[in-house]
Amino acid sequence: MRITIPLLALLFASALPAQEPATAPRQQATSTPATTSASADPIAVWLDSLAKDAHGLVLARAAVREGNQRVAEGDTISGNIATWHGTLDVAGHIDGNAVAVGGDVVIHPGAVIGGDALAVGGKVRNEGGIVDGEMRSLSALTVGPLPTTPPRSAEQTARRSVSLAVGWYLVLAAIGLAVVLFARGNLETISDRIRSDFTRSFLYGLAGQLLLVPALLISIVALAITVIGIILIPFAIVGFCLAVAGGLALGFIAMSYVMGDAAMRWRGAAVGGGRAQLLQFLLMGLSIYLVLWVIGGAVGGFGALGGLVRFIVTVLTWVALTVGFGATLASRGGTRARLSAELEEPEPADELSWQTPTPVSGVAAARRPSPVEREGR
Amino acid sequence: MSRASLRLLALTGAIVVLPLAAAALPAQQWRTLEASRSLATTGGHDTLHVRLAYVVGNLALGAADENLLYDLTVRYDADERRVKYAYDPSARLLTVGGDSGFAKTFAIRHDEDDSGRKGPSPSLALKVAREVPLDLALRFSAADAALDLSGLDVRRLSVEATASGGRLTFGTPNSTRIPNAELRATAAGLEVAQLGNARVDTLRANATLGHIELDLGGNWTGRTALDLDAVLGVITVRVPGDVGVKVDASTTLGTVETPGFTARDGAWYSDNWANAKRSVTIGGRAVLGRLEVRRSE
Numbered sequence: 001m002r003i004t005i006p007l008l009a010l011l012f013a014s015a016l017p018a019q020e021p022a023t024a025p026r027q028q029a030t031s032t033p034a035t036t037s038a039s040a041d042p043i044a045v046w047l048d049s050l051a052k053d054a055h056g057l058v059l060a061r062a063a064v065r066e067g068n069q070r071v072a073e074g075d076t077i078s079g080n081i082a083t084w085h086g087t088l089d090v091a092g093h094i095d096g097n098a099v100a101v102g103g104d105v106v107i108h109p110g111a112v113i114g115g116d117a118l119a120v121g122g123k124v125r126n127e128g129g130i131v132d133g134e135m136r137s138l139s140a141l142t143v144g145p146l147p148t149t150p151p152r153s154a155e156q157t158a159r160r161s162v163s164l165a166v167g168w169y170l171v172l173a174a175i176g177l178a179v180v181l182f183a184r185g186n187l188e189t190i191s192d193r194i195r196s197d198f199t200r201s202f203l204y205g206l207a208g209q210l211l212l213v214p215a216l217l218i219s220i221v222a223l224a225i226t227v228i229g230i231i232l233i234p235f236a237i238v239g240f241c242l243a244v245a246g247g248l249a250l251g252f253i254a255m256s257y258v259m260g261d262a263a264m265r266w267r268g269a270a271v272g273g274g275r276a277q278l279l280q281f282l283l284m285g286l287s288i289y290l291v292l293w294v295i296g297g298a299v300g301g302f303g304a305l306g307g308l309v310r311f312i313v314t315v316l317t318w319v320a321l322t323v324g325f326g327a328t329l330a331s332r333g334g335t336r337a338r339l340s341a342e343l344e345e346p347e348p349a350d351e352l353s354w355q356t357p358t359p360v361s362g363v364a365a366a367r368r369p370s371p372v373e374r375e376g377r
Numbered sequence: 378m379s380r381a382s383l384r385l386l387a388l389t390g391a392i393v394v395l396p397l398a399a400a401a402l403p404a405q406q407w408r409t410l411e412a413s414r415s416l417a418t419t420g421g422h423d424t425l426h427v428r429l430a431y432v433v434g435n436l437a438l439g440a441a442d443e444n445l446l447y448d449l450t451v452r453y454d455a456d457e458r459r460v461k462y463a464y465d466p467s468a469r470l471l472t473v474g475g476d477s478g479f480a481k482t483f484a485i486r487h488d489e490d491d492s493g494r495k496g497p498s499p500s501l502a503l504k505v506a507r508e509v510p511l512d513l514a515l516r517f518s519a520a521d522a523a524l525d526l527s528g529l530d531v532r533r534l535s536v537e538a539t540a541s542g543g544r545l546t547f548g549t550p551n552s553t554r555i556p557n558a559e560l561r562a563t564a565a566g567l568e569v570a571q572l573g574n575a576r577v578d579t580l581r582a583n584a585t586l587g588h589i590e591l592d593l594g595g596n597w598t599g600r601t602a603l604d605l606d607a608v609l610g611v612i613t614v615r616v617p618g619d620v621g622v623k624v625d626a627s628t629t630l631g632t633v634e635t636p637g638f639t640a641r642d643g644a645w646y647s648d649n650w651a652n653a654k655r656s657v658t659i660g661g662r663a664v665l666g667r668l669e670v671r672r673s674e
Binding site for chain 1: 406407408409410411412413414415417418455459460461464609611630631632665666667
């Protein structure tokens with residue numbers, strides 16, 4: 001079967017794990033307290049995390065009591081008070097902070113809290129007391145900086161590149177299938193243009209790439225000048241981007257088809273035409289690029305030689321994109337065949353066809369007016 | 378290619394694509410922060426300065442419950458961002474911001490319950506005291522903002538929206554006049570309802586690749602001035618029928634639309650300009666953009 005190579009390539013690539021194994025433990029923003037080597041006491045460990053939270057507090061271990069606590073009316077607490085897995089009811093006076101972990105802080109009428117009222121995993125409910133500081137409720141602690149992705153190793157970079165290559169292969173194969181089914185004529189026209197005018201297609205593609213941004217800007221300004229066209233500017237930008245993406249994709253698919261066609265001919269495959277063979281050649285061409293990308297991705301992270309290989313693969317892909325894009329532009333998306341082909345004169349039907357048809361009875365020649373006659377009039 | 382081969386190709390594609398898609402799904406750790414401060418213990422009724430910057434999510438601003446200076450509720454994914462806020466009692470300055478990596482800035486995600494239904498998105502709701510004079514400077518990007526200033530005592534206002542949608546409402550008349558206010562929409566849409574209630578002396582508005590709609594409805598008297606810049610954008614002003622209007626704006630490859638107004642001495646005037654009890658002067662520039670001044674319906 002002719003598609004064996006692409007399928008084997010796919011199966012090989014799918015066997016690679018897509019998920020990158022982390023070489024270093026990822027920093028997590030978590031409610032799990034930070035570990036300290038100083039103590040195995042869960043409350044002490046948790047207080048350490050509370051101190052590290054941007055919205056937390058520094059509390060001494062001695063200030064924390066397990067279960068529900070109540071500061072009765074008339075009572076005065078010097079410093080901080082905290083509950084561990086319990087509600088803190090405050091009706092008296094607290095000089096410092098009032099904290100509940102895994103419970104609510106309830107501030108009753110007449111209560112006074114000199115510092116902050118903080119509930120972690122609960123709510124601060126003020127029913128008429130006075131809090132000099134801030135009332136704060138946290139669903140959980142947020143400790144540490146934002147999680148960051150550690151730098152990838154060469155192996156991870158390679159895996160990622162290969163995964164990307166396979167992803168692009170699948171996307172292009174899907175687009176290619178649609179093109180073969182619904183725009184086969186356009187594909188063949190663009191492919192013909194690539195074969196016959198490779199250099200010109202490359203130059204067209206290069207010019208097209210350089211003019212993309214100016215063309216977009218000119219379009220925007222032109223729409224803006226017409227005033228009513230201002231409304232159309234967002235649509236124009238989206239449409240322009242879609243057209244460019246479509247042109248690039250179609251061109252690259254055509255280029256892949258040309259590559260696949262050449263490779264299959266080189267292998268001595270019979271060329272019979274038809275959609276199936278078109279798709280086969282296209283997948284072959286894409287597979288050639290897949291192999292290039294896989295090689296480039298696999299060795300790209302390993303030293304200067306790997307970088308060079310990756311650079312070469314990138315240049316080859318860019319050339320293919322440029323040529324395909326140029327051919328797409330020159331053929332108006334595959335709707336227009338080569339101009340020279342259009343202007344070619346048809347072959348004569350027979351060797352006498354160049355002669356002017358002459359009636360058998362002959363043609364009467366016109367008489368040229370004589371100057372003497374004109375003067376006589 | 379046979380059908381069996383195509384089936385095998387599709388199956389192989391699914392085998393490859395599904396692990397790739399699964400690898401892209403990140404974890405989420407949602408947090409809720411609620412913070413408030415009592416008005417009674419914060420030094421009376423001096424001006425509260427608010428500096429708010431918010432990126433990605435829903436932003437709401439409104440009036441706090443009685444006896445609270447501010448009331449802040451933030452819902453966020455701790456894997457994506459940190460919430461930073463601070464209150465400086467000596468300067469009466471409340472700063473609310475955030476910290477998120479660039480790559481995660483636009484990762485708007487919703488938490489989902491076990492059945493896969495979407496929950497609320499990241500959000501920040503700030504409520505401030507009604508009785509306290511306010512100096513508000515609000516900036517938001519990639520956000521959906523609902524700023525309801527009804528009942529607040531605004532003394533200074535600056536709103537800057539980038540790649541966002543926002544609605545600003547003055548539901549009740551401001552207690553005092555605002556000398557200067559500033560609105561800026563960059564690639565954003567900003568709608569201001571009942572701007573007349575703000576009682577602004579001079580409003581500067583800039584729409585760059587964006588759209589600002591100003592509704593001058595509300596209970597106001599005297600004169601107000603609008604200085605509008607529409608750069609590749611559109612600013613629409615809707616003026617009640619009894620308000621006298623003078624439009625004196627320049628254009629650079631742009632337009633000024635004043636239907637129903639009379640051109641005189643290089644400006645456009647409404648018919649009631651000379652004898653209206655309240656009036657607005659609209660100036661500014663339309664650079665590749667459009668200024669529209671229309672009567673409210």
